[in-house]
Amino acid sequence: MIHLTVRNLHKHFGGNHVLKGVGFEVKGAELIGLIGPNGAGKTTLTNILDGAIKPTSGTVYLNGERIDQLEPYEVARAGLGRTFQVTRSFRRMTVLENLQVPALAMDRGESRAEMRDKAHDVLEFLTMEHLRNEFAQALSGGQQKLLELGRLLMLDPDVIILDEPFAGVHPKLMEIIYAYIRRVNEAGKAIIIISHQMDSIFSLSERLLVLNFGDLIADGPPEAVKRDPAVIEAYLGSDEEEEA
Amino acid sequence: MMRQVPNIAAVLFLGVLVAFPFVYTAGDYDYVMHVLITAFFYAILASSWSMLAGYAGQFSFGHMGFMGIGAYTTALFCHYLWVADAPTGLCDEVEIFGTWFIVVDAIGVTSSTLTQDCLREALAADPALSVGRMPVLLGIVLGTVMGGLAGFLIGLLVLRLRAAYLALFTLGFSEILKATISAEIEVTRGQAGLELPSLYESGITLLGTTYDKTAKLPPYFTMLGLLLLCLGILTWLARSRFGLFVRALREDQDAAAALGVNTTRYKVLVFTITCAMAAAAGAVQAHYIGIITPNLLFLLQMSLVVAMAVIGGVENFFAAAVGAIILQVMLELLRNSFEVGGYEIDMTIWRLVFFGLLLMITLRFFRNGLLAPMIEYFTRGHVAKETVARRQAAEAAFEAGREAGR
Numbered sequence: 001m002i003h004l005t006v007r008n009l010h011k012h013f014g015g016n017h018v019l020k021g022v023g024f025e026v027k028g029a030e031l032i033g034l035i036g037p038n039g040a041g042k043t044t045l046t047n048i049l050d051g052a053i054k055p056t057s058g059t060v061y062l063n064g065e066r067i068d069q070l071e072p073y074e075v076a077r078a079g080l081g082r083t084f085q086v087t088r089s090f091r092r093m094t095v096l097e098n099l100q101v102p103a104l105a106m107d108r109g110e111s112r113a114e115m116r117d118k119a120h121d122v123l124e125f126l127t128m129e130h131l132r133n134e135f136a137q138a139l140s141g142g143q144q145k146l147l148e149l150g151r152l153l154m155l156d157p158d159v160i161i162l163d164e165p166f167a168g169v170h171p172k173l174m175e176i177i178y179a180y181i182r183r184v185n186e187a188g189k190a191i192i193i194i195s196h197q198m199d200s201i202f203s204l205s206e207r208l209l210v211l212n213f214g215d216l217i218a219d220g221p222p223e224a225v226k227r228d229p230a231v232i233e234a235y236l237g238s239d240e241e242e243e244a
Numbered sequence: 245m246m247r248q249v250p251n252i253a254a255v256l257f258l259g260v261l262v263a264f265p266f267v268y269t270a271g272d273y274d275y276v277m278h279v280l281i282t283a284f285f286y287a288i289l290a291s292s293w294s295m296l297a298g299y300a301g302q303f304s305f306g307h308m309g310f311m312g313i314g315a316y317t318t319a320l321f322c323h324y325l326w327v328a329d330a331p332t333g334l335c336d337e338v339e340i341f342g343t344w345f346i347v348v349d350a351i352g353v354t355s356s357t358l359t360q361d362c363l364r365e366a367l368a369a370d371p372a373l374s375v376g377r378m379p380v381l382l383g384i385v386l387g388t389v390m391g392g393l394a395g396f397l398i399g400l401l402v403l404r405l406r407a408a409y410l411a412l413f414t415l416g417f418s419e420i421l422k423a424t425i426s427a428e429i430e431v432t433r434g435q436a437g438l439e440l441p442s443l444y445e446s447g448i449t450l451l452g453t454t455y456d457k458t459a460k461l462p463p464y465f466t467m468l469g470l471l472l473l474c475l476g477i478l479t480w481l482a483r484s485r486f487g488l489f490v491r492a493l494r495e496d497q498d499a500a501a502a503l504g505v506n507t508t509r510y511k512v513l514v515f516t517i518t519c520a521m522a523a524a525a526g527a528v529q530a531h532y533i534g535i536i537t538p539n540l541l542f543l544l545q546m547s548l549v550v551a552m553a554v555i556g557g558v559e560n561f562f563a564a565a566v567g568a569i570i571l572q573v574m575l576e577l578l579r580n581s582f583e584v585g586g587y588e589i590d591m592t593i594w595r596l597v598f599f600g601l602l603l604m605i606t607l608r609f610f611r612n613g614l615l616a617p618m619i620e621y622f623t624r625g626h627v628a629k630e631t632v633a634r635r636q637a638a639e640a641a642f643e644a645g646r647e648a649g650r
Contacts, residue, residue, distance in 0.1 A: 071508070076502055082502055
């Protein structure tokens with residue numbers, strides 16, 4: 001079973017204490033939302049989880065393996081994949097080549113034909129099969145987001161972090177992303193979604209983590225978190241405030 | 245068929261290059277052959293630099309430095325190391341399996357007659373002593389290995405450097421190398437240059453014809469062969485996972501790493517391989533020319549290689565190689581001065597202006613060079629039509645499914 005353990009993470013950038021002892025666990029195919037105001041430390045936490053930056057102190061274990069000191073490619077191979085807040089497709093490579101990169105990097109012993117078939121299935125699911133030979137730079141912003149999700153399907157990690165998957169996306173593409181999240185989750189993967197779109201995050205998530213100025217101020221079911229006074233004060237705001 | 249046009253053109257171009265030395269008979273044969281050998285030399289540098297900069301996005305300006313490492317390694321090896329059947333008693337020497345390996349004195353340029361050379365003194369004392377040079381091929385292999393090793397080390401050092409910082413670091417490396425070679429006169433003979441044995445010092449027989457060491461045909465096919473070997477290796481690499489990963493590295497290093505690509509390994513590998521190619525070209529060229537000086541490492545030479553790759557097409561090493569050959573030939577053709585209305589146009593200078601203008605126009609209007617877009621037209625011209633056809637087929641299938649469901 002998938003088991004991600006984050007313990008007492010601290011991160012300092014100079015005098016700026018960005019993460020202040022963040023800790024949580026993910027067990028099994030959980031669908032988790034990670035929310036918080038700008039500057040809360042969400043991106044820093046993501047970058048630590050994927051190995052892009054190292055924590056000042058604290059540990060991260062994935063399925064019993066310590067991953068907080070690994071390089072990003074080692075973290076990916078250990079079973080944690082992510083998308084980026086700003087889409088980062090390989091623009092001067094074709095859609096198919098974009099999908100081949102993680103498949104070949106993982107080196108699971110699949111034949112080229114098997115990889116092609118898998119890529120075909122992924123593109124069909126993302127309604128992008130007709131674009132397979134186009135350069136990624138020819139795709140719309142939404143399609144590039146889908147392509148990033150497709151690369152994660154090819155990487156096939158245990159834990160997936162989606163950083164702002166709904167930002168600037170057309171409602172029709174949003175439906176595809178919803179379907180993607182449900183499909184991946186039903187396939188037994190744990191998903192952590194970072195988003196400022198409250199409707200989406202509350203409707204999709206089974207559990208919410210709320211960060212505020214580097215502190216994890218709430219961790220629980222969405223309905224409970226919604227009513228948490230600390231969360232209301234720090235991030236959501238009250239109905240009275242909205243009316244005012 | 246359209247997609248095969250670049251392949252057919254490449255085969256025809258290669259056919260012309262192979263046949264040329266046998267069908268060209270004009271009086272300037274040696275000069276024209278020399279121009280083409282030099283063009284092949286630049287083609288190796290431009291195509292390997294294209295893999296490094298165009299494919300992998302590592303804009304190194306130290307490529308001529310690695311070329312120089314190859315050239316100077318074989319030069320020092322062939323200049324200082326000799327073999328003899330008996331000890332000289334005067335030089336530093338060691339016996340291995342009955343053969344004496346002799347290291348002659350580093351005497352710099354203090355004597356033009358080399359009378360201080362311990363080996364010459366030994367030969368004068370014992371005329372029966374049999375001495376010989378080290379094999380040129382071994383020197384070239386050593387030069388290639390040293391170039392690759394230097395590329396490996398520089399690749400490790402520049403792991404975290406990107407864009408302008410990488411360019412400046414590698415430029416600095418090349419300049420330091422040039423300054424060191426210039427300064428170490430005792431060993432490298434500085435600007436006086438080091439003499440090397442010819443590629444085929446004892447001559448060579450090809451297809452029943454014997455060529456002496458000054459003949460142009462053997463080095464022509466040697467350099468052309470090395471170019472084809474390099475292009476073959478680059479093609480194999482580009483089509484393998486290596487090619488895919490280094491292009492991903494160029495596009496977005498962090499995203500590639502997040503998808504499981506060991507970016508450190510591929511960055512170091514691409515430096516090692518392309519620098520070894522530059523070093524091999526330098527070693528062969530040094531033996532062909534017969535003398536090398538630190539001027540080989542001038543920044544202008546590096547600029548020439550970059551310009552050739554950019555004008556051909558930096559993201560396609562075939563385009564970079566063909567661009568280098570065409571430009572080298574054009575630069576020579578443009579040497580001929582002419583008169584306009586009684587004024588003599590000195591093309592030895594104006595040709596460089598022409599070259600600079602061509603580079604500026606290419607950079608402004610043709611981001612991927614002049615030849616690469618032509619190749620892309622034939623190899624990718626069909627993609628847009630295919631995309632539209634696939635989309636229409638998918639829409640038709642969707643509509644048919646909906647009709648059937650009603």
